Amino acid sequence: MGAGGWRRVRLPLPRLGSTITARIWSPDRDTDRMLVAHDGPEYQSRGGLAEHAARWPAGYHLVLLPPGEREDWYSACPAYADSLVLDVLPRLRARLGTGPAVGAGVSLGALAMLHAQRSHPAGFAGLFLQSGSYFQPRHDRQESGFRHWSRIIRYVRRVLAGATGPAVPATLTCGAAEENLANNRDMTDALRNQGYPVTLAVGPGGHDWSSWGTALDPHLTALLRRTWLD
Numbered sequence: 360m361g362a363g364g365w366r367r368v369r370l371p372l373p374r375l376g377s378t379i380t381a382r383i384w385s386p387d388r389d390t391d392r393m394l395v396a397h398d399g400p401e402y403q404s405r406g407g408l409a410e411h412a413a414r415w416p417a418g419y420h421l422v423l424l425p426p427g428e429r430e431d432w433y434s435a436c437p438a439y440a441d442s443l444v445l446d447v448l449p450r451l452r453a454r455l456g457t458g459p460a461v462g463a464g465v466s467l468g469a470l471a472m473l474h475a476q477r478s479h480p481a482g483f484a485g486l487f488l489q490s491g492s493y494f495q496p497r498h499d500r501q502e503s504g505f506r507h508w509s510r511i512i513r514y515v516r517r518v519l520a521g522a523t524g525p526a527v528p529a530t531l532t533c534g535a536a537e538e539n540l541a542n543n544r545d546m547t548d549a550l551r552n553q554g555y556p557v558t559l560a561v562g563p564g565g566h567d568w569s570s571w572g573t574a575l576d577p578h579l580t581a582l583l584r585r586t587w588l589d
Contacts (some may be wrong), residue, residue, distance in 0.1 A: 362387040365414060370424075370450060372442040375432070379425050384409050385455070386418035392587055394456040394487075395448070397433065397468030399423025404470030406570035408463075411575045415583065420455050426468070433467035434507035435514035437472045443471075444479035456463065459484040461586055463579070465571050466539075467492045469531075473546075474514065482527030485586035487579050489532045489571045493518075494541040501538065519545060530582040532574040534564040556585070 363386040366426055371378050382399065394412065402408045412421040424447075426432070431438035459525060462483050464472040469491035476483040494502050494511045502508060518524075533543040540561065546589060547559040560578045564570030 363418075364578060368451070368454060372427075372446060372448050373527045374438045374442045374446065375428075376538050377427060379427050380422045381425070381451075383451075383455070384404075384412055384421040385425075385456070386413075386420075388418050389456075390420065391417040391457050392417070392419035393422060393451065393455060393460045394419055394583075395422040395424060395460045395462050397424055397462075397464035397472055398426050398429075398466075400425055401568065402465070404573075405408035406465075407575065408572075411579060415418075415580075416577075417587065419583070419587075420451075420457060422451060422460075429467065430505075430507065433471035433541045433542075434505075435470060435511050436507075436569065436583040437478070439471065440478040443475045444482040446481045461583065462488060463487040463489075465489040465490075466547045466566065468517075470511065476527065477518065477525055480527070483527055485527050485582055486529040487532075488529065489574060490534065490537060490539050490566050491543055491546060492539065493546045495519075495542050495545065498541040498545075499538070511569070513547050515546075521549065521553055524550065526550075526554035526556070526584060528585045529555050529557040530560065530578050532560045532562065532571070533547070534566060535561050536563075539566060545579040558582075 396402045461474040469488035550557045
């Protein structure tokens, strides 16, 4: 790890009647940049996200959000999107002195981050979405037993049918062996047609932390460069 330090910040979620505690890594120099990650504890412990933050030359604050009620909150839940952008992000910006965030997530966490960005575009400068669970009946019938299946497919249908979108730089990654690859291809095409500067990176591996961690460099690195340095 490079020079920097960790802190814990309690984040009330009044719209959900809950509270989470984020772990935040900050460099030892001033920066107004922030990356906010869903499934934060595992993204760090199994994906190595903090090591990436420590290597980024200009520095950024890394906010690791715990998943809470993951299956509910991360399944295109409007109350969670509102809580993230209207409650959590303003508190973090005031505490850290940052601007709009880059949002990151894997699987359902990627779906939830896209949902939050499209619900409240001003909160986000970019998106890094790995193996997003963009379920569609024609690709994903095997997931139909998931309790929020209907809510997800309704939301994904709306996104895919959209003519325009609140475009920000976005990178999607997916493993070549994943069941999610087809719906990630469809989502990439839709976002591109809506004006997002979007890249889909297909690499070896499957729906697992090893594959997601391996994709951080070069793909997260390239997204942050496009978002923050271009």
